[in-house]
Amino acid sequence: MPFPPKTNSDAIVNTAAALVQTDGLAALSMRTLALRLGVRASSLYRHFPDRAAIETALAERAANQIAMAMESAAAETDGERALFNAARKYLDYAASNPALYSLLMATNDSVSRPVWELLLRLVSQATNSPLDEAGATAFWSFLHGFVALEQKGHLGPSPSKLTFVRGTQALVRGLSGAKSAATT
Amino acid sequence: MPFPPKTNSDAIVNTAAALVQTDGLAALSMRTLALRLGVRASSLYRHFPDRAAIETALAERAANQIAMAMESAAAETDGERALFNAARKYLDYAASNPALYSLLMATNDSVSRPVWELLLRLVSQATNSPLDEAGATAFWSFLHGFVALEQKGHLGPSPSKLTFVRGTQALVRGLSGAKSAATT
DNA sequence: GTCTATAAAATGATAGAC
DNA sequence: GTCTATCATTTTATAGAC
Incomplete structure (x- = not known):
C-alpha cells in the first residue's frame, strides 16, 4: 500500500479541538489542521465534505x-x-x-x-x-x-x-x- | 484641485454601519466599503489607520x-x-x-x-x-x-x-x- | 486514502504620482 | 485627499496520479 490511512474522522475532530483550544477558532484552517495531523490539506476532504462540517x-x-x-x-x-x-x-x-x-x-x-x-x-x-x-x-x-x-x-x-x-x-x-x- | 475630498470619517462610519446592517459584518471589507462611498479602498487609510479602527x-x-x-x-x-x-x-x-x-x-x-x-x-x-x-x-x-x-x-x-x-x-x-x- | 499541483478568489495594506 | 498599481498573504476546494 503506497498510501496507508494516516488519519480518521475522530482524530481530525480531536486535533481540531486541541487546535481551537490553544490557538482560537481563527487558527482552524484546513492547512494548519492537516499539518498537525501529519497529512496534506486535501486529504481531509476524504473525511469531511468541507470546513463547515468540521466546525x-x-x-x-x-x-x-x-x-x-x-x-x-x-x-x-x-x-x-x-x-x-x-x-x-x-x-x-x-x-x-x-x-x-x-x-x-x-x-x-x-x-x-x-x-x-x-x-x-x-x-x-x-x-x-x-x-x-x-x-x-x-x-x-x-x-x-x-x-x-x-x-x-x-x-x-x-x-x-x-x-x-x-x-x-x-x-x-x-x-x-x-x-x-x-x-x- | 484635482482630488477634492469625497468622504470623511463620519461618512465612512455611517456607510459602514449601513453595510454591516444589511449584509452582515463579514461583508465589511475595505474594498466594498470604499465602493459604496464612491472612492478607492486606499483612500480610506487617510481617515482610519486600518480596518480594526473602523470596527x-x-x-x-x-x-x-x-x-x-x-x-x-x-x-x-x-x-x-x-x-x-x-x-x-x-x-x-x-x-x-x-x-x-x-x-x-x-x-x-x-x-x-x-x-x-x-x-x-x-x-x-x-x-x-x-x-x-x-x-x-x-x-x-x-x-x-x-x-x-x-x-x-x-x-x-x-x-x-x-x-x-x-x-x-x-x-x-x-x-x-x-x-x-x-x-x- | 494520500499525494502533488493548482485553481480561483478574496483580503489588508503600501508606494508613489498628482 | 484620491488615484493607479501592486504586493503579499491567505483561504477553500478540486483534478488527477499513485
Whole structure:
C-alpha cells in the first residue's frame, strides 16, 4: 500500500479541538489542521465534505461534553441544589474551553439541544413546574450572558464567584416565587 | 484641485454601519466599503489607520445609540418601571440592529462602558441599593444572554414577549428580595 | 486514502504620482 | 485627499496520479 490511512474522522475532530483550544477558532484552517495531523490539506476532504462540517462536529462535541458534565454534577442531588451544581459546571466548562464554548454558541444549528433539554428538566424541577420553558429560557440566558460578558471583558475585572451565586439564587428564587404568587 | 475630498470619517462610519446592517459584518471589507462611498479602498487609510479602527468606531456608535435609547426610555419613569422600559429598548435595539449589536458585544475593548454605567444606575435604583454591581451584572447577563440565544436560534421558535417579561420580573424581584432578606 | 499541483478568489495594506 | 498599481498573504476546494 503506497498510501496507508494516516488519519480518521475522530482524530481530525480531536486535533481540531486541541487546535481551537490553544490557538482560537481563527487558527482552524484546513492547512494548519492537516499539518498537525501529519497529512496534506486535501486529504481531509476524504473525511469531511468541507470546513463547515468540521466546525459542526466540534460544536456537537462541545454540546455533549458540557451536557454530560452538568448531568453528572446534577445527579448527585436534586431540586435547586442540582441546578446550582449544573450551572457551576456550565461555567467551568466555558472557562476551561472558551473557544469551543464560543463556537458552540455561535453555531446556529440545533446542535445545542442537549443543553436545552437538560436545563429545561433541571429548572422545572427546581421551580416545581411540569415544564418551565420560560424559566429555563431565563436561566440559560443568565448563564450564557454571564459567560459571554465575562469572556469579552465587558464586566471589567473578573466578578467574584459570589456575584454569580447571587444572580443565580435571585433568579431561581424569583422564578419560584413568581410562580407561587401567580398560583396563589 | 484635482482630488477634492469625497468622504470623511463620519461618512465612512455611517456607510459602514449601513453595510454591516444589511449584509452582515463579514461583508465589511475595505474594498466594498470604499465602493459604496464612491472612492478607492486606499483612500480610506487617510481617515482610519486600518480596518480594526473602523470596527471600533462602529462599536462605539452602537454603544452610544443603545445607551441613549435606554436612557430616554428610562427617564419617563423610575425604579423598577424605568429598568423594565430600558430593558425593552435594549431588546429592541438588538433586534433592529443584530449585526451592530453583535459587533459591539464581540469587541473586547471597554467600548460598552456607557451601557454598563447606565444599567448599574438603573438596577441600583430598582433594587434600592447604593451601587448594586452584582445586580447589574446579573441583569445585563440575562439581557445579553437572552438576545444572543435568540439571535442564534438556540431557543427554537421565538419565545413570546411574556417569556422575557417573566424572566425580567423574576430576576428583579429576586434581586430585591435577596437584598432585603440579607439585610433583614 | 494520500499525494502533488493548482485553481480561483478574496483580503489588508503600501508606494508613489498628482 | 484620491488615484493607479501592486504586493503579499491567505483561504477553500478540486483534478488527477499513485
